[in-house]
Amino acid sequence: MSRNDPMSRAAFSARVFSLYVMAVGAALVLVPNLLLGLFGIAPTGEIWIRVAGLIAFNLGIYVWVAAHHRPFLQASVYTRSLVFVVLTGFAVTGMGEPMLALFGVLDLAGAIWTLLALRADAQAAATGAAVGVAR
Template identity: 55%
Template sequence: MSHAAFTIKAFALYLMALGASLVFAPDFMLPLFGFAPTSEVWIRVLGVVVFNLGWYYWYAAVSEARPFFAASVFTRVFALLAFAGLVLTGFASPMLALFGVIDAAGGAWTWAALRRDRRFFH
């Protein structure tokens, strides 16, 4: 397994755990990050989407889908920018930016791993 695939697998596990917690225990999970508990179905729908996204990441890692790895770097950095924009415009709690920081940090880790793999495998 390449270094980049390892980072993608780790991010996949994070996404699946986050998604499952939003589906099965949103009222436990949300207050941990400063969000109000909710009975709205949308948080569970989001959980399903996040969980499924985790599976995409997992299978991309297993198949060494390097173009996916590279694309994920950009999308995870974009998540930070988008969440920061929502916070700065008052649409979201500053705690939302924490998820963006996690995404961007994961993207940076994958970017570094892609560079490392290029040195070792080419």
């Protein structure tokens, strides 16, 4: 996809997700206890929350850049669904705060959005190819 091509639905969903991940990452680096407090999670002085925030922020940048690559988008559907399963598991077993499940739900919602967008993009491409429309 060149810079002049319109953004696919799936790429748009990934870009929105990347902004969410960068925002959460930046908050965890700069003001982790503010973000944790908003979700009822106990404050921490541990450096690891800031390290996790840095990793999340960087991941958001990677998602932004990779948003036009279909194999990446397909893989992200599975990995974001896995985040839902694992974070919900942490909450259910008491290993983590129940609010962790909310972050998992947000990831699952994004994964479903991207999956549906990938299908819509494929359908649009097939319909366009079938009627001879150039993309």
